[in-house]
Amino acid sequence: MTTTEAPPAAPKPHHTPVKRTFAFLRNTWRGLTSMRTALVLLFLLALAALPGALLPQRKLNAPKVDEYISAHGWWGTLLDQLEFYDVYSSIWFSAIYLLLMVSLVGCLTPRSFEYVKAMRAKPVLTPRNLARMPHYRPGRGAATADVATVIAAAHQQLSGWRRIEREEDGGVRTISAERGFLRETGNLVFHFSMLGLIVFFALGKLFGYEGQVIVQADGSSFCNAGIYNYDSFNAGLRVDGTDLNPFCVKVNDFTARYTASGQPDYYHSNIEYQSGPDLETGTWRPYGLEVNSPLRTAGDRVYLLGHGYSPKFTVTFPDGSQRTQSTQWRTVDPATMLAEGATKFDQPGITDEVQRRTRQLAITGLFAPTAFLHGTVLTSSAPEAKDPAVAVDVLRGDLGLDSGRGQSVFEVDQSRVDDGRLKKVARQNLEVGQEIKLDDGTKIRFDGVGQWVSLQVSHDPTQGFVLGFAIAMFVGLGASLLVKRRRLWVRVKPGTEDDPSTVIEVAGLARTDQAGYGEEFHRVSERLLGGQKG
């Protein structure tokens, strides 16, 4: 650590470019590793992190970012170009923390050497005039004790201290004692652990991934076999999705309990999973998945992130064939679990492509777990499925399911409605068991409701290391803030003919600016002096 700036090198005419470059590098290095720079960088880091709390971030909420950009015109776009919606992976944020890490290394290396030297060094000489020290107590030894006895007793009293005994003229002996090296140890442990934490945090980001998937809570299963099994997948730069840790999860049910006011109180999903050798033997192991207790298996974690409803519809086509589907609808109001979505049907047994494209069906609209009607407008009055109902439009025509364009499972392609390829053929509210008859004789029955859960699979190979460094950091911080470095001296002079008892002086100095040494000094000196009396 350099607390003062390096003295400016006096320009000497015979300096070669090499030397000048060297001097420049050295000065840059000194500047970068000075305490003042560290301080400025810390400030910049805090400042740079701030936009991430104030502006929407792509990683957390991408749609909100798009909304924000379109609401703010050129200004929103400019912020985007400056990476203000990806603050924590932006060039400028990375630059600041990389500089801070360099500064940290530059600061810690010389300090570690100094630390080792200081550990080996002997405690400083006893000052000539102890009475000038901030803590000072004179006293007399017992008449019977000579200098050697007093010193030996003092050594015993100071057993936890690093100390050295010295002799002065006239049979005077002194002890210099020091304590509190743990402070510097703690400080170094703290800073090094922080370095380790940052490095392993970054490695985790490179080698980790997170994937989200919706699974019907009716015994459907999901396997961590590849990116395409996920609805969304975020991976570190070093993950290509080819060899994910293999495991499978089967979701058997989902239970939510709510308080009388409709606030959720309890979520539980009974799942089964298989990983490792179980995959070969086909063994499923049960697990109760809850919000605060993820499944940990095969080095990955599986979380219960959310849940929702899948209304179930049965379509009976004019030729008598039937199809039943229960597709997830997305929750639009978390308080009442009102949901919207689109359940899409393809009539079976039709081989003619053109005809098929005129006969596809989509049931879209709202689902309410506890129906509440304002006239014919459906809303939900509670999140539990006490009285489920749907308010749906039935669309017929070409859904474009095989148009090659991916489409959302929650809605139909609006452009097809606009240009007439999809036509609305019915609109109706349905309770469980009720049905709609279409003009061509097709019947659509609302059969009830199932549930889905959304799961997240997380993989972070370094988080254990991060935790370890965090704990070390905390311990180091504690030592570095709570331990005080302090010195203590004892000087024992032989008595005179008239007064044979020895003269003892005890003095102390705290080397760090926390107060509180006084109490300890008082106690120790009491023992040192008191022990001699009597």
Add this chain to the structure above:
Amino acid sequence: MPINETLSRYSDWLYTTAAAIYVVALMMTLIEQGFGAKGRLAMERAQRRSRELVGAGGPPVEEAPAAPREVGRPERIGRMGASLLVLGALLQLSAIVLRGLAVHRAPWGNMYEYGMAVTFITVVTWLVVMGKFPVRHLTGFLLLPVVILMFVNGTMLYTIAAPVQPALQSYWLVIHVSAAIIGSGVFLVPGVASVLYLFRAAHDKDNTKFARFAPKLPAADVLDRIAYRTTIFAFPVFTFGVLCGAVWAESAWGRFWGWDPKETVAFIAWVVYAAYLHSRATAGWRGARAAAINIVGFAAIVFNLFFVNLVTAGLHSYAGVG
């Protein structure tokens, strides 16, 4: 278990009463600060004492007993104000306990409860500081932000007693949130001390500045010491709170750190306080600049306390306004 509405109503009354008592204590101690000879006296005493402290790093036992000079009316009022402060703190503690009994869980599951606990910790910290430093007449300055926070908390953020979301049903709620509460609550004290420090230091440099106000404040290095000591207490506690939050997030949200707004502002506050500690070891940054950094930290804590929950929609906001 059902919510006990009677207890929760008593808790609300106690909260309001405590806030009202703080207002009275605030005015009383401002009277002492404004009119008391104590101001001057305390100042002299503080200077004497700070000399001792600087030299000796001494504990209170080494302090020369204050000369028992005649006690004027403002001092008596100030003393009454301090007693009222204790009473208010006891009432606020009862409010917290009753709330916990009413909802059968740790009483810090939403913003209102959190704010109630943080301001309580601030007051308790101040009582401890008053026991170690002659700063009773400054109580009003501390109570000003406390009362404002309590008012905002009790009006804009009030939440009826209710159980918490499944994600909050964890023993980490007790550990993580209580560390955050203690850390944040204590951090408000050095913030106030640092503001006063800036007045005092400006006056010491140029004694025409704040000529009526600043001389009644304790010496600059006493204020600095109060700020430093409370900060180094709060900093590890706050650090612990953030670390526990990360451990909890790993099991509740699927990652230990995700730059959620609340996490981000906690990180910012942490970095600012780290900067404060560094500034005290950096030539040219001790004193006024360090105090200014501490005030920035104070701002970050208050910002995190309210603004983040009210304005941004992060994961933490479900611990929010109800």
